[in-house]
Structures are given as C-alpha cells and as structure tokens.
Amino acid sequence: MSEVVTSEMVVRPLSDAMGAEIIGVDAANMIDAxxxxxxxxxxxxIMLAVRDQALDPASQTAFAKRFGEIQYHINSEYKMKDQPxxxxxxxxxxxxxxxxxxxxxxxxxxxxSYVDRPTAYTILxxxxxxxxxxxxxxxxxxxxxxxxxxxxxxxxEGLIGIHSFNRARNPRxxxxxRHKDPDEYYNRVSxxxxxxxxxxxxxxxxxxxxxxxxxxxIGIKEMDDTEAQPLLDALFAHIDNRDFVYHHKWRxxxxxxxxxxxxxxxxxxxxKPPEVRRMHRTTVLGEIPA
Ligand code: OGA
Ligand code: MN
Numbered sequence: 162m163s164e165v166v167t168s169e170m171v172v173r174p175l176s177d178a179m180g181a182e183i184i185g186v187d188a189a190n191m192i193d194a195x196x197x198x199x200x201x202x203x204x205x206x207i208m209l210a211v212r213d214q215a216l217d218p219a220s221q222t223a224f225a226k227r228f229g230e231i232q233y234h235i236n237s238e239y240k241m242k243d244q245p246x247x248x249x250x251x252x253x254x255x256x257x258x259x260x261x262x263x264x265x266x267x268x269x270x271x272x273x274s275y276v277d278r279p280t281a282y283t284i285l286x287x288x289x290x291x292x293x294x295x296x297x298x299x300x301x302x303x304x305x306x307x308x309x310x311x312x313x314x315x316x317x318e319g320l321i322g323i324h325s326f327n328r329a330r331n332p333r334x335x336x337x338x339r340h341k342d343p344d345e346y347y348n349r350v351s352x353x354x355x356x357x358x359x360x361x362x363x364x365x366x367x368x369x370x371x372x373x374x375x376x377x378x379i380g381i382k383e384m385d386d387t388e389a390q391p392l393l394d395a396l397f398a399h400i401d402n403r404d405f406v407y408h409h410k411w412r413x414x415x416x417x418x419x420x421x422x423x424x425x426x427x428x429x430x431x432x433k434p435p436e437v438r439r440m441h442r443t444t445v446l447g448e449i450p451a
Contacts (some may be wrong), residue, residue, distance in 0.1 A: 170195055172202045174447050178409040179221060179301040179424065181206035184213075188416055189220040194226055203282070207423045208299045208407065214416035217285050218232050218244040218441060225443040228282050232273060232446040235326070235352060236262075241441075248283075250440040252295075252432045261439065264339060266428035269300070269400070270376035271421040272444055275326040275355050280421045282448030289416045289439040294431030295419070299424045300405045302370040305361060309399060311370075314394065320359045321382040327351035331379050332399075356382055357397075361450040369424045371396065372450060379434050400425070422447060 169185035181202060186212055188197060203209050216224060225231060231246045240245040243437045251261030272280035272289075280325055327347045330333045340346040359371040359381070373398050381389035408429075409417070419426060431437045 166261060167371070171205070172198075174206065174320060175210065175409075176407040177405050177406050178206040178304065179206060180210070180409070181300060183209050183211040183344075186211060188214050188224050189216050191227075192268070198280075200228065203364070203418055203420055207303070208409075208410075208417065208419040208426075209299060210409065211416040211418070212412065213414040214286065215414060216416060218247045218439075221284065221286050221441055221443055223245040223267060225282075225284050225445055228284075228445040232278075232280055232444040234444070235276075235350060246443055248442045248444075250442055251289075252291075252434070253437045253439065254434075258273070264428065264430065265442075266297075266426060267430055268333075268374075268376035269425045269427045270374040271302075271372065271386055271425055272371070274357065274374060274377045274421075275324045276352060276356050278449055279324075279357070279447050280444045281356070282444045282445040283419055283421060284445070285417045286441045287411050287413065287417070287439075289437050290411045290415070291432045291436040291438045292414045293436065294429070294433065295411060295438040296429040296431075297409045297429045298404075298429060299419060300371070300400060300424070300426075301407075302400070302405075302425060303363075303368045303423050304405045305400050305402075306371045307347050307400075313399065317359045317396070321356050322359045322378045323380040324377045325351060325379050326353045326377065327379075332377070332386075332402040333375050357450040361422060363420075366447060368423065371400065372422070374425050375379065397399050413430055422450070 171184040172181050174181050201324050234248050239249045249261030250265050253260045272283050329347045330342045362369050
C-alpha cells in the first residue's frame with residue numbers, strides 16, 4: 162500500500178493578531194490529512210485565506226459539509242435558488258433590485274449568535290473582488306479575553322449575554338438601515354432571544370474567548386440595563402483595539418474561512434458603483450456555547 166502523502170500546503174501568518182494564508186491546496190479536492198491540517202490551522206489562526214480558489218456553489222457546499230452540518234440563514238430572500246446552502250452577498254443591483262445582501266456584517270459580530278446554536282465556521286468564496294473597498298476585518302476574541310483586567314474578568318465570570326437579531330432593541334444601533342420600515346422588519350423576522358455565556362471555551366482548543374458583540378448582544382441575563390449596558394460598553398471599549406485586528410484586503414480567488422467562536426468580524430463596505438463585490442457564503446452549525 163502506498164503512503165498517503167500530504168500536498169504542499171503552506172500556512173503563513175497574516176498578522177500579529179490572527180489570521181493565516183494557505184497556499185498550495187485545492188479546497189475542492191483535499192485528501193483527509195490535508196483537510197484535518199486545514200481545520201487545525203483554522204482553530205489555531207482563527208481566520209484563513211486560502212489563495213487561488215474558485216469553488217462553484219456545489220463544491221463550496223460539499224467543502225462546508227466536511228466541517229459539519231450546514232446552517233441556513235433566517236432570511237431566505239438571497240439564498241441561491243438551486244443551492245440554498247449558499248447565500249449571495251452582492252452590491253450589484255439589477256433592474257432596481259439587489260441580487261444579494263448588499264451590506265451583511267456592517268457592525269462587529271459573530272455569525273448567527275442570535276440563535277441557540279451559533280455558527281461555528283463561515284466560508285466565503287470571493288467571486289467578484291472590487292479594486293477599491295469591500296475589505297473585511299476580524300478581531301481576536303481570545304486575545305481580547307486574555308488581556309481583560311482582573312477586575313473585568315471577575316465581573317463577567319458566569320454571566321450570560323442576551324443576543325438578538327432585532328436591531329430595534331439594540332441600544333447601540335445608529336438607526337441607519339436599508340429597510341423601509343426597520344422596526345417592522347426586525348420585529349417580524351427576529352427569532353426569540355438567545356442566551357450565551359459571555360466567556361466561552363472552544364471545544365477543540367480549550368481556549369477561552371469573549372463572546373459578545375455590539376451587533377447582537379443587547380443585554381445581560383438577570384441584570385438591570387442600568388448595570389448591564391455600562392458593563393457591555395466597557396467590554397466593547399476593550400475590544401476596540403487595533404492590536405487584536407487583522408484587516409483583509411481581498412484578492413481574486415480568496416476562499417476565506419473563520420471560526421466564529423473566537424472572533425468578531427466587520428464588513429468595511431465602501432464599494433462604489435459601477436464596481437461590484439460578490440461573495441458566496443456558507444455557514445456551518447456550531448454547538449451550544451459553553
Ligand atoms: C458574513 C459577513 C463580511 C464581508 O458573511 O457573515 O459578515 O465583508 N461578511 O462580506
Ligand atoms: Mn458575518
């Protein structure tokens with residue numbers, strides 16, 4: 162029997178904070194040993210940019226399924242018709258209509274943290290990369306937790322955050338929206354609140370990370386807002402530190418993956434027509450945070 166030889170996969174860190182680029186693999190055709198190395202690298206570096214990939218929606222879905230069960234978005238409007246596992250993010254407007262979500266992720270967040278089982282991994286295949294704008298940032302929430310003051314660490318020990326998709330209930334919302342009647346929209350589509358520990362432990366690495374976000378964490382369970390909101394403000398002020406951030410300028414062919422249990426991310430926006438940005442997104446269901 163011949164030995165299984167792993168290919169030339171190279172893992173190269175992208176910043177001091179987090180992130181690594183992966184060179185020398187074809188994500189659509191990875192032997193198990195390479196896939197396991199990739200997943201280990203993802204857990205270690207939190208975000209990976211696999212260079213020079215062009216997965217079609219079916220291959221992207223198959224690749225995502227190697228990580229676990231697909232998580233479908235609550236908003237069905239922009240799921241791909243014949244491949245609903247893939248959600249379209251796009252700034253393109255055709256006949257006055259958006260062809261995909263134009264502004265996903267424009268506040269710091271962890272994907273789907275507003276449900277009981279938030280996303281473990283998000284996978285974005287770049288399809289059209291603009292020359293200007295459309296960058297994405299990630300921040301290292303393990304580092305954020307580890308650098309908290311002893312006082313803050315003690316104050317959040319054992320606390321449970323309240324997460325909601327409903328911007329109308331979020332005191333940090335600027336009320337800028339593409340929806341005509343945002344209050345009606347958010348009240349209609351938002352699922353019931355989800356409750357997650359403010360500090361969670363990663364099931365594979367055992368590392369602790371902060372698990373709160375300005376976008377989805379709207380309060381703290383069994384704590385008055387007079388106490389909870391200033392505490393959340395203090396955590397968000399701590400997270401707002403460039404030392405924790407990796408800023409990604411997309412290259413054509415980038416297939417980007419991140420581990421939502423250890424990071425928040427932000428779409429920087431700023432794509433100006435006629436330039437277009439298009440991404441295909443798949444998400445993998447995570448465990449109940451603990
Ligand atoms: C997402 C997201 C950011 C971006 O797909 O979950 O937040 O820059 N995307 O597209
Ligand atoms: Mn997101």
